Amino acid sequence: MKLVESEYEILNRILNNRIVQHSFYWTSYLFFFGYMWGTYDDNFQKSFLIEIINIPLKMIMVYFIVYHLLPRYLFQKKILHFFAYFAITILLTAIIRRYTDNYVIQEYFLVYGKLPILDPNQFIYTLLKINLVLVLPMTLKITENVFSSDRKQRLLEKEKLEAELMFLKNQTHPHFLFNTLNNLYSLVLKKSxxxxxxxxxxxxxxxxxxxxxxxxxxxxxxxxxxxxxxxxxxxxxxxxxxxxxxxxxxxxxxxxxxxxxxxxxxxxxxxxxxxxxxxxxxxxxxxxxxxxxxxxxxxxxxxxxxxxxxxxxxxxxxxxxxxxxxxxxxxxxxxxxxxxxxxxxxxxxxxxxxx
Incomplete structure (x- = not known):
């Protein structure tokens, strides 16, 4: 996605490179939440390890929604299909996350007792946490699609306008020439x-x-x-x-x-x-x-x-x-x-x- 417009070509290539953008996003996400959760007990090593364990699942969910569900359903105006598959994806991700919390995070990093996988409070809390990672990617993807659609519409209108103008011009010239040649023909007949x-x-x-x-x-x-x-x-x-x-x-x-x-x-x-x-x-x-x-x-x-x-x-x-x-x-x-x-x-x- 083109986010930066600089006079320096090399800077444009770096900052608008998709790999660079995605790496920056996930690194920023890891450090932000790793630091934020670490402030609760000043154990930053533990909080960073927990975020590293959880990131692969979040990445799979984000990329599936952003690069599959959005273009295939939402951008094709299949609204009901999109929300149905979106809800299923979020619920499955939350369930997997609850298993990870109980059998990995609680087992090796936390001292709190395990709660049922579908415990209402924990499940809602998990849903909120996994949706946080979706906010920025979905916003950017939807915004990009809106601007892309607008550009395509303007381009189509411009091409249509140019085609119509060319058609009108191509009609005008032969019409004008036809009349002038008729004039010349009449003068030649008169041997003028x-x-x-x-x-x-x-x-x-x-x-x-x-x-x-x-x-x-x-x-x-x-x-x-x-x-x-x-x-x-x-x-x-x-x-x-x-x-x-x-x-x-x-x-x-x-x-x-x-x-x-x-x-x-x-x-x-x-x-x-x-x-x-x-x-x-x-x-x-x-x-x-x-x-x-x-x-x-x-x-x-x-x-x-x-x-x-x-x-x-x-x-x-x-x-x-x-x-x-x-x-x-x-x-x-x-x-x-x-x-x-x-x-x-x-x-x-x-x-x-x-x-």
């Missing part, structure tokens, strides 16, 4: 010169997604650069059909953010703005950082004559909402408002709390 710029911007995004987004946090400046590349792709795709205003304020070089959180909102704004419309739309994107507080405001038009936007709340937006809940929990605020002619997203993140 813009397709070369699309390939260039797409390569920049791919480089970011492959080499940067595996980390839990990235520089918000890198995230901003990827957003700019994505916006350039969309500007190439839509041209004058979308009137875009993109503004940033603050220092983006200090803080970090979870990767690929912002692009799905921007992607969604282009879908709202252009789906089912042959006319022009508009998008306003404002991003700012002030004292580790990140703010994003995206507002876009919605065509008055529009077909149903099948992916308005699709996989990209659903995933990013879930990632926000998992990664930023109480450190984010997301408000989405939709009216007859516009769609508004307001996102605030406390980057310092997660830094």
């Amino acid at each position: 010169d813009k397709s070369l710029n699309v390939i260039l911007k797409l390569s920049e995004l791919l480089r970011y997604m492959l080499y940067e987004t595996n980390a839990s946090r990235v520089s918000i400046q890198k995230e901003l650069n990827s957003i700019k590349s994505y916006i350039e792709l969309e500007k190439i795709r839509y041209g004058k059909r979308v009137d875009l205003s993109f503004n940033t304020w603050g220092n983006f070089t200090v803080d970090e953010i979870a990767p690929m959180l912002i692009i799905p909102f921007i992607e969604n704004s282009f879908k709202h703005c252009t789906s089912g419309s042959n006319g022009e739309g508009w998008i306003t994107i404002d991003m700012s950082i002030l004292e580790h507080s990140f703010s994003l405001k995206i507002e876009n038009s919605i065509p008055t004559t529009t077909q149903e936007i099948t992916d308005a709340h699709g996989i990209g937006l659903k995933n990013v909402k879930r990632r926000l809940e998992l990664l930023y929990e109480k450190d984010h605020e997301l408000i989405i408002e939709e009216s007859s002619d516009s769609y508004l997203v307001n996102l605030k993140l406390n980057l310092k709390a997660r830094g």
Whole structure:
């Protein structure tokens, strides 16, 4: 059991070694009770010999309870089984101890007369004495199990969280790439010169997604650069059909953010703005950082004559909402408002709390 945490590795190995710990416990127990019982008649040699004779039985009882009954029954929530076997073990130990008292201790060390093995007073006194040796080992074992179970539960929750985040991220990337490749495909079919710029911007995004987004946090400046590349792709795709205003304020070089959180909102704004419309739309994107507080405001038009936007709340937006809940929990605020002619997203993140 790990009881000590020291800066010295050799000291950790010695003090947390099970053999060292057990040897220290039984030695301390022997000296404490050998000395205490010896003070009654100042015959310490006799009291130490009596404790040495009794220790093997106590050790067998302690190790049987601590390393067999506790993990097999109590820790498996078999409460009734544990208390039944525990009571049997204690009673058998007490009976053996009474035989030892009568035929060894009384015979060779004490002058008092022998009492019946099951004498009520002596039997209760024996039960109390043998239970004293159990208090510390059982307390430590139960405490260790509680902390171990808690650590395992936290580890399982962490692994589950990481698996869910990885799943969401792995869904978001193919979804994003699929949409971008569709854009490139349409430009290639039209034999547009813009397709070369699309390939260039797409390569920049791919480089970011492959080499940067595996980390839990990235520089918000890198995230901003990827957003700019994505916006350039969309500007190439839509041209004058979308009137875009993109503004940033603050220092983006200090803080970090979870990767690929912002692009799905921007992607969604282009879908709202252009789906089912042959006319022009508009998008306003404002991003700012002030004292580790990140703010994003995206507002876009919605065509008055529009077909149903099948992916308005699709996989990209659903995933990013879930990632926000998992990664930023109480450190984010997301408000989405939709009216007859516009769609508004307001996102605030406390980057310092997660830094």
